[in-house]
Amino acid sequence: MQRETGVTQRETKERADRQGETVASVSRAVAAIRCVARAGAEGRRLSDVAREIGLHKATAARALASLTELDVLRRDDDRRYRIAPQFLETLGLPVSLGTLRQRAHAEVMDLVDKVEDTGLVSVRSGLESLCIDRHVGRYPLQALSLDVGRRRPLGAGAGSLALLAWLPEDEREAIIDALGPRLDPYRSVTPASIRHHAEVARREGYTYLPDYVVTGMTGIGAPVREPSGLIVAAVSVAGVGDRLKGSRREEVARLVVDACARIEARLAGCPPAPVR
Numbered sequence: 001m002q003r004e005t006g007v008t009q010r011e012t013k014e015r016a017d018r019q020g021e022t023v024a025s026v027s028r029a030v031a032a033i034r035c036v037a038r039a040g041a042e043g044r045r046l047s048d049v050a051r052e053i054g055l056h057k058a059t060a061a062r063a064l065a066s067l068t069e070l071d072v073l074r075r076d077d078d079r080r081y082r083i084a085p086q087f088l089e090t091l092g093l094p095v096s097l098g099t100l101r102q103r104a105h106a107e108v109m110d111l112v113d114k115v116e117d118t119g120l121v122s123v124r125s126g127l128e129s130l131c132i133d134r135h136v137g138r139y140p141l142q143a144l145s146l147d148v149g150r151r152r153p154l155g156a157g158a159g160s161l162a163l164l165a166w167l168p169e170d171e172r173e174a175i176i177d178a179l180g181p182r183l184d185p186y187r188s189v190t191p192a193s194i195r196h197h198a199e200v201a202r203r204e205g206y207t208y209l210p211d212y213v214v215t216g217m218t219g220i221g222a223p224v225r226e227p228s229g230l231i232v233a234a235v236s237v238a239g240v241g242d243r244l245k246g247s248r249r250e251e252v253a254r255l256v257v258d259a260c261a262r263i264e265a266r267l268a269g270c271p272p273a274p275v276r
Contacts, residue, residue: 028055028063036073036081043080076269097123100233101133103266104224108235111259112137115252117239120146122159123232127178128152129160132233143217143238153182155194158219159236161207165198166223166231172198188212206253207236210245218244220253222260227268235260 031053036044044052050060064081067073074084104121112119112135121133128151136142146157154164154175164172176191183189189212201207210218221236237244237256244252 025063028053028059029067032060032063032067033072033083037083039080039082043076043078043082045080049081074269082269097132099267100224104133104233104235104263107259107262107266108133108135111235111237111255114255115237115239117237117243117252118143120159120236120238122157122163122234122236124154124163125151127154127175127182129154129157129163129234131159139239139243141240143214143219143240145214145217146238152213153179153186153189155179155198156183156186156189157213157236158207158209158221158238159234161194161197161201161209162221162223162234162236163231164194165201165207186213204253206257208249208253216240220244220249220256222253222257224260224263224267226264232267233263235263 032049035049035052039048046057046061046064049055049064050057053060055063064073064075068075068081068084071084072087073081075081100121100123108119108121116137116139118137119135120131122129122131124130131146131148131150134146134148136144146152152160154160164175167175176194179191179194183191193212197207197209197212205222207219207221209220212219217238217240219236219238221234223231224233224235226232235256237252239252
């Protein structure tokens with residue numbers, strides 16, 4: 001009886017030790033995730049993480065390697081760890097607005113420099129699009145109907161339509177059906193017109209809305225996807241009069257789509273292709 005009790009005590013101790021190791025491993029993993037998340041787009045080096053959470057460098061390296069294998073973190077070419085976009089997606093969170101602005105800034109500036117019209121970056125916010133950045137071109141007359149911080153119903157504008165058009169059909173239809181009174185201020189924007197323009201956009205690869213939301217203004221837009229394929233933003237260009245019509249339409253559309261592709265490369269941690 002004493003021998004059986006002794007074995008049970010050993011097993012209990014071993015079980016407690018294993019549980020303690022598991023809790024310690026989970027604690028290290030959570031601490032590492034928090035450390036990397038606090039850095040945002042800047043990321044954290046291995047030495048930064050080890051120092052900030054008080055681990056030996058080898059122990060921190062094992063924790064970070066495990067989290068990278070699980071697609072919780074990613075290690076980019078600059079050897080810094082960042083939260084993996086696919087992990088954010090599982091939490092229902094897109095890439096941060098700060099990261100989007102940072103990665104999109106140079107590409108949208110270059111786009112605006114080429115087209116000389118207004119460039120915009122928008123993200124989805126529920127049933128609306130939210131403008132998070134705007135750059136004004138050199139052409140004397142600019143389309144300035146959308147300011148940073150302004151919202152529009154999804155589908156009411158080239159950028160907001162780009163956020164909607166490439167969603168799965170059931171999700172897209174549910175959004176259009178739910179827009180309801182949000183479309184009232186936009187006389188030319190109806191559920192039927194949104195469906196039509198979304199279908200055309202999917203076929204052509206970009207949104208094109210001449211004289212749609214505002215008479216005398218044309219918008220061209222395209223979606224930005226993070227590495228997982230999730231649409232996280234839209235880039236659009238707005239011009240007055242015939243600026244984006246006729247033969248210039250295809251040229252500007254190509255530039256907008258190229259800018260989105262280059263932003264996507266930056267979000268994936270890859271150097272974008274040379275500017276054409």
